[in-house]
Amino acid sequence: MPDSSITHRKVEHVEIARKKHVQFTEKTPGFSEMEIEYLSLPEIDAEKIQTKTQFLGHSFSFPYMVSSMTGGHAQLSKINQDIARACEQMGIGMGLGSTRAAIEKPATFSSFDVRKHAPHIFLACNLGVSQLKGYSTSRIQKLVNDLQCDALILHTNAAQEIVQKEGTPQFAGCINEIQRIATQLKQPVIVKEVGNGLSPSVVKLLEKTKVSAIDIAGAGGTSWTAIESMRGSMDNKELGEKYWNVGIPTIPALIGARKQTKKPLIGSGGVRSGQDMLKCMVVGASLTASAIPILAMQDKKGVNGIVSRLNPSAMSSARECSSRGRKK
Ligand SMILES: Cc1cc2nc3c(=O)[nH]c(=O)nc-3n(C[C@H](O)[C@H](O)[C@H](O)COP(=O)(O)O)c2cc1C
Numbered sequence: 001m002p003d004s005s006i007t008h009r010k011v012e013h014v015e016i017a018r019k020k021h022v023q024f025t026e027k028t029p030g031f032s033e034m035e036i037e038y039l040s041l042p043e044i045d046a047e048k049i050q051t052k053t054q055f056l057g058h059s060f061s062f063p064y065m066v067s068s069m070t071g072g073h074a075q076l077s078k079i080n081q082d083i084a085r086a087c088e089q090m091g092i093g094m095g096l097g098s099t100r101a102a103i104e105k106p107a108t109f110s111s112f113d114v115r116k117h118a119p120h121i122f123l124a125c126n127l128g129v130s131q132l133k134g135y136s137t138s139r140i141q142k143l144v145n146d147l148q149c150d151a152l153i154l155h156t157n158a159a160q161e162i163v164q165k166e167g168t169p170q171f172a173g174c175i176n177e178i179q180r181i182a183t184q185l186k187q188p189v190i191v192k193e194v195g196n197g198l199s200p201s202v203v204k205l206l207e208k209t210k211v212s213a214i215d216i217a218g219a220g221g222t223s224w225t226a227i228e229s230m231r232g233s234m235d236n237k238e239l240g241e242k243y244w245n246v247g248i249p250t251i252p253a254l255i256g257a258r259k260q261t262k263k264p265l266i267g268s269g270g271v272r273s274g275q276d277m278l279k280c281m282v283v284g285a286s287l288t289a290s291a292i293p294i295l296a297m298q299d300k301k302g303v304n305g306i307v308s309r310l311n312p313s314a315m316s317s318a319r320e321c322s323s324r325g326r327k328k
Contacts (some may be wrong), residue, residue, distance in 0.1 A: 006101050007108055009166065010072040012231050014079070017292055018299055022226045025244060029220030029270030030251030034279050036322040049316045055264065055287045056188050056212055058093070058122040058150060062312040064277060065093030067217070067268055067291035068126040068153055068192070071112040072101030082298045084114035084121070086306035093122035095153050095289070099143055100127055103135065115148040124151040124190065130161055130168045132177035137184040144187050151187050153215070154178060156202075157194040159247065160224040163240045165232040179209045188212035194224045195269050195291075197248030200256035207261040214265055215289065216257050218250030221270030222292045251283060258284035274314025278322060 016022060051062035066083050070076045080096065087094040094114075101108045115123060125147050127140065132154070144152050156174065161167035182189040191198075191206055192215035198206075206214055229240015248256070250269040257265055267280025268289035277288040297305035 007073040030249040031276045061091030063287045067289040068095030070097035077111040084118035085303045087121045088118035099125040124153045125149045126153045129156045129174045153190045159196045163225045163228040182210035193217035197253040203257040203260040216253040218253040218269035219247030220249045254283045274318040278318040
């Protein structure tokens with residue numbers, strides 16, 4: 001019988017994400033379809049361009065955080081530690097991968113416990129909305145406190161849960177659960193997708209809650225239905241292939257979300273360059289994020305690899321050459 005425990009699943013996710021092609025194949029995030037005006041007369045000196053950002057009361061050296069990815073197994077500790085150290089060095093934020101494992105299997109807590117490596121960064125832990133009913137607010141509060149996190153990210157991932165062989169696609173009542181945690185937790189709560197995008201109607205629902213920010217995590221980057229299909233049986237494989245490209249691409253999702261909410265938005269899903277970050281900001285994001293490129297650089301070159309991949313000058317030169325975006 002293959003080991004399908006939560007901890008083993010986390011290891012499989014990372015192995016597949018590192019080794020296989022798991023990006024959308026029939027959809028782009030919308031960055032290449034969006035053109036930003038090239039500004040030949042920017043009326044600012046290049047050295048005066050600053051990218052410092054405030055998000056939920058925290059300072060970021062540029063508007064970016066590493067998306068929630070991993071933890072939950074001793075083999076994964078090094079990835080989280082390297083990401084944390086790189087984020088501390090760069091003054092940016094970090095999301096831990098689903099910290100459900102730290103509740104279900106307390107022995108895995110140390111794989112998420114990165115605060116000592118990154119004392120100053122914005123750090124967020126992560127739980128799935130379809131599992132919230134199983135946890136009291138006080139248990140979740142303890143988790144956030146023990147990991148010394150500044151926020152809790154709740155991921156909503158209907159497509160992934162449907163394809164995942166151990167999935168829990170029980171989404172009835174989730175909006176009330178989100179509201180319970182957002183109202184009662186001491187730290188701010190962020191809701192995110194996992195790369196299939198939040199539609200305007202979902203953002204409209206979230207707008208009515210006490211959630212502090214929304215990460216639209218749009219389609220066009222990493223496909224979680226693809227990853228889950230590669231782990232499962234023939235049934236999961238067929239389902240995953242069918243839904244490989246499901247979702248709302250990042251730029252349209254951000255544009256739609258901005259019309260529904262005044263809450264801060266995070267633009268993510270296929271963000272691969274400073275230009276992509278800028279395009280997210282132009283259509284209303286306050287922060288941007290990405291996952292898989294960071295995992296790849298950590299694998300190749302550890303902390304230094306991540307730092308070199310995240311060269312913030314890309315963002316400032318993009319800003320220098322551009323003013324405001326417009327759709328083609
Ligand atoms: C290896 C890996 C593990 C992930 N685990 C989680 C997770 O536990 N919780 C979550 O909210 N998102 C998770 N994600 C999704 C990412 O946070 C992100 O939303 C998604 O990969 C799209 O971003 P990208 O195109 O930059 O990879 C994971 C992504 C990767 C690559």
